[in-house]
């Protein structure tokens with residue numbers, strides 16, 4: 317068996333020749349983070365992480381086999397790019413890491429002062445963004461609207 321190409325530690329148990337990562341790196345989001353930081357995705361994750369107003373940018377397992385890119389800004393806003401769709405006239409963004417050709421739907425959550433720290437307003441964006449456009453969008457979020 318080959319070692320995982322993400323952590324370099326755990327063996328790859330999958331017999332699928334296209335699978336070169338281990339279950340741990342898949343479930344922690346590390347596989348997706350490596351993918352989004354690769355040349356195939358124009359290094360988009362690293363470019364977002366280097367923005368001065370970005371606190372963290374990570375991929376989380378959202379449950380149910382879905383993964384969520386979460387970009388936390390220093391002002392408390394949280395950008396959650398995923399699969400965007402319109403359902404019954406409503407814009408929704410679901411947890412998903414799309415391939416490069418599909419584009420990102422974007423939802424931004426803005427916290428409000430309230431009893432619960434998770435209180436906030438959600439702003440789903442109507443457009444889709446390719447990787448470069450998403451980096452540009454996040455770069456433009458350097459100040460509260």
Ligand SMILES: [Zn+2]
Nearest residue numbers: 320323338341
């Ligand atoms: Zn691994």
